[in-house]
Amino acid sequence: xxxxxxxxxxxxxPAATRQRLIDATVRLMVQQGFAGTSVDQICKExxxxxxxxxxxxxxxxxxxxxxxxxxGRMGTALYAxxxxxxxxxxxxxxxxxxxxxxxxxxxxxxAVVCMVGMMSQEMSATNPAFQAACEKELNLxxxxxxxxxxxAKKLHKPKTKFDPIQVAWLxxxxxxxxxxxxxxxxxxxxxxxxxxxxRDYVDGLFQAN
Amino acid sequence: xxxxxxxxxxxxxPAATRQRLIDATVRLMVQQGFAGTSVDQICKExxxxxxxxxxxxxxxxxxxxxxxxxxGRMGTALYAxxxxxxxxxxxxxxxxxxxxxxxxxxxxxxAVVCMVGMMSQEMSATNPAFQAACEKELNLxxxxxxxxxxxAKKLHKPKTKFDPIQVAWLxxxxxxxxxxxxxxxxxxxxxxxxxxxxRDYVDGLFQAN
DNA sequence: TTGGACATACAAACCGGTCGGTATGTAAAG
DNA sequence: CTTTACATACCGACCGGTTTGTATGTCCAA
Numbered sequence: 261x262x263x264x265x266x267x268x269x270x271x272x273x274p275a276a277t278r279q280r281l282i283d284a285t286v287r288l289m290v291q292q293g294f295a296g297t298s299v300d301q302i303c304k305e306x307x308x309x310x311x312x313x314x315x316x317x318x319x320x321x322x323x324x325x326x327x328x329x330x331x332g333r334m335g336t337a338l339y340a341x342x343x344x345x346x347x348x349x350x351x352x353x354x355x356x357x358x359x360x361x362x363x364x365x366x367x368x369x370x371a372v373v374c375m376v377g378m379m380s381q382e383m384s385a386t387n388p389a390f391q392a393a394c395e396k397e398l399n400l401x402x403x404x405x406x407x408x409x410x411x412a413k414k415l416h417k418p419k420t421k422f423d424p425i426q427v428a429w430l431x432x433x434x435x436x437x438x439x440x441x442x443x444x445x446x447x448x449x450x451x452x453x454x455x456x457x458x459r460d461y462v463d464g465l466f467q468a469n
Numbered sequence: 470x471x472x473x474x475x476x477x478x479x480x481x482x483p484a485a486t487r488q489r490l491i492d493a494t495v496r497l498m499v500q501q502g503f504a505g506t507s508v509d510q511i512c513k514e515x516x517x518x519x520x521x522x523x524x525x526x527x528x529x530x531x532x533x534x535x536x537x538x539x540x541g542r543m544g545t546a547l548y549a550x551x552x553x554x555x556x557x558x559x560x561x562x563x564x565x566x567x568x569x570x571x572x573x574x575x576x577x578x579x580a581v582v583c584m585v586g587m588m589s590q591e592m593s594a595t596n597p598a599f600q601a602a603c604e605k606e607l608n609l610x611x612x613x614x615x616x617x618x619x620x621a622k623k624l625h626k627p628k629t630k631f632d633p634i635q636v637a638w639l640x641x642x643x644x645x646x647x648x649x650x651x652x653x654x655x656x657x658x659x660x661x662x663x664x665x666x667x668r669d670y671v672d673g674l675f676q677a678n
Numbered sequence: 679t680t681g682g683a684c685a686t687a688c689a690a691a692c693c694g695g696t697c698g699g700t701a702t703g704t705a706a707a708g
Numbered sequence: 709c710t711t712t713a714c715a716t717a718c719c720g721a722c723c724g725g726t727t728t729g730t731a732t733g734t735c736c737a738a
Contacts, residue, residue, distance in 0.1 A: 292594070309686075682735105
């Protein structure tokens with residue numbers, strides 16, 4: 261209804277323009293952080309002028325929040341294949357998830373970074389809106405993983421007692437920390453090594469059969 | 470010879486002034502990041518003027534690097550008790566280290582954040598000097614932990630094969646990621662839960678005796 | 679022709695960094 | 709023991725440029 265765009269030349273497409281701004285923001289902020297990225301720079305990257313920008317977003321902060329939310333949706337879509345295939349053994353679903361994460365480290369087009377992790381570090385101590393937006397995304401990831409761990413617990417006997425939520429937070433922390441260190445030490449292999457150990461750790465929670 | 474300072478009143482103490490600037494920088498940047506903290510702000514926090522500031526540091530970047538190095542020295546001093554007590558079983562040394570980390574989460578005066586982790590996220594993708602400074606500190610931590618794991622391997626039979634360096638990087642990543650998430654989710658308990666699981670993980674690498 | 683989607687021009691604050699100057703300490707010459 | 713000469717530590721005004729954000733204009737589609 262609202263989206264037509266049937267004509268060949270669609271000069272004006274506000275939704276696409278908005279998304280172009282978000283894309284540019286993610287691309288730049290993932291490299292330079294929030295404070296290190298200027299609105300001018302974003303506009304230039306998106307092929308847009310300042311007036312246009314402030315037509316779509318109230319201010320820079322609103323754009324940052326939108327970029328975080330977009331990153332969250334992208335992530336959820338990326339993991340969906342593993343999180344939602346309920347025909348699979350939940351432990352196999354977790355394996356699929358690790359495979360996806362390893363795949364994420366292999367996109368050689370750009371660095372292995374998480375927008376949420378970056379904004380968390382830079383902003384969540386001082387900006388409540390960013391803190392809340394990041395927390396929401398981190399919670400979502402953890403909840404999905406915890407759900408799989410809980411399901412796995414019903415199918416496989418755990419070797420020792422463990423709390424799925426705690427383990428999920430552990431995995432989330434490890435994932436974020438791996439990307440942080442992988443970036444600074446310029447090693448994607450380091451991230452993959454960590455993922456391998458994490459996978460073994462998860463397997464080790466359950467009795468082999 | 471050059472340092473006397475026997476008199477009671479020492480108005481001029483350049484080394485202390487320099488340190489005051491570094492302290493102020495750490496205090497502010499750990500909250501607001503590098504780009505988010507202005508030189509004026511640092512000067513105000515340190516009770517100093519811009520002119521004085523640029524007498525001590527060539528530019529803002531030099532101060533940032535100095536602050537990272539200072540943080541590294543502080544960390545090494547903090548861990549020294551566990552890392553250097555070679556009379557102890559290396560596995561006990563690792564336990565001591567985890568205790569120190571838990572203690573770090575209990576300093577209720579300010580948040581549980583790592584200057585190196587923050588600068589890593591914000592700067593290492595764009596600023597080679599910051600990247601190198603952060604990488605150095607991360608390497609140092611990992612090497613010390615890897616050394617303990619190697620020593621522990623000689624004293625205790627490992628349950629399965631593992632590479633001490635890989636495990637040390639895993640622990641470093643987990644530690645950094647825990648502080649990142651702990652900050653955003655405003656939970657120091659989460660950090661402690663992760664540390665507990667990490668400790669159990671390390672214990673689980675070796676056969677109980 | 680009206681309103682949304684952009685561009686242009688501009689404002690006001692703020693940024694890192696410089697500069698001229700001053701206060702203080704040191705050391706050697708007289 | 710002064711006096712002179714110089715180095716160090718620090719101050720605060722200032723500069724050019726950049727920042728976010730606004731006010732206004734234009735153009736095209738419905």
